[in-house]
Ligand SMILES: Nc1ncnc2c1ncn2[C@@H]1O[C@H](COP(=O)(O)OP(=O)(O)OP(=O)(O)O)[C@@H](O)[C@H]1O
């Protein structure tokens with residue numbers, strides 16, 4: 465019988481290969497900081513990114529996408545209606561959408577916006593430890609801006625409760641990426657610590673989750689875990705060539721583009737917790 469790690473390795477390879485073959489169209493409504501890295505991450509994985517966020521375009525465009533990524537990183541009151549409209553169009557068209565609640569606990573405006581977005585039925589919520597705790601407690605003040613002051617493992621119970629309450633997958637990034645549907649919990653232990661020194665790597669892995677969920681929407685739990693792991697494997701390979709964060713960023717894109725089957729099968733490290 466296949467053991468757990470062999471199964472996850474082959475599932476990860478299936479998701480990456482399907483993304484390369486199908487090239488899903490991923491609409492991203494995201495912050496100004498992350499746009500470039502997010503679009504390049506999606507392209508290097510084989511997906512097709514589109515950074516469209518105007519209210520006027522959503523009714524024509526969003527029903528035809530394969531998945532949507534909403535990220536509140538540089539939120540203003542002008543952008544929120546477009547985010548809500550896109551989430552609504554995606555949900556009604558049966559297209560999965562993924563929420564990145566950046567700095568959810570930084571202000572009451574941002575927290576309220578995230579809580580309203582959560583009500584619009586995201587398929588996956590991916591944040592760092594502090595963001596998931598802020599959402600779960602619906603309280604302001606537990607983060608350092610966009611950076612986490614918590615380990616991902618501090619937020620396991622919060623992630624399970626959020627997933628259960630909202631009928632979605634919740635992922636918490638960190639040294640171990642946690643993924644839960646409220647009942648099952650897995651940990652993905654790929655990646656390198658220097659990813660935290662490149663802005664928007666969290667935002668970009670959220671977009672990669674959207675791409676993997678787009679190609680396997682009935683297995684959103686598995687697709688979320690494999691996206692986090694594959695991104696981490698790409699970072700591990702890139703680290704061999706990097707001199708620091710700037711060159712890691714460049715090699716990360718190259719490495720994701722070139723990832724082969726044997727590397728994915730041997731390095732994906734996902735286990736039940
Ligand atoms: N200590 C660590 N070791 C290995 N990988 C890590 C570590 N911390 C974070 N990562 C990885 O870095 C990526 C970004 O996760 P992080 O938790 O920093 O997201 P974030 O805080 O939302 O980032 P951003 O807001 O800059 O987009 C993820 O792929 C995660 O697995």
Ligand SMILES: Cc1ncsc1CCO
Pocket residue numbers: 495497498537538566610663664667
């Ligand atoms: C630095 C920063 N500020 C708002 S969004 C963002 C990108 C990382 O989340």
Ligand SMILES: [Mg+2]
Pocket residue numbers: 564566567591592610666667
């Ligand atoms: Mg983030």
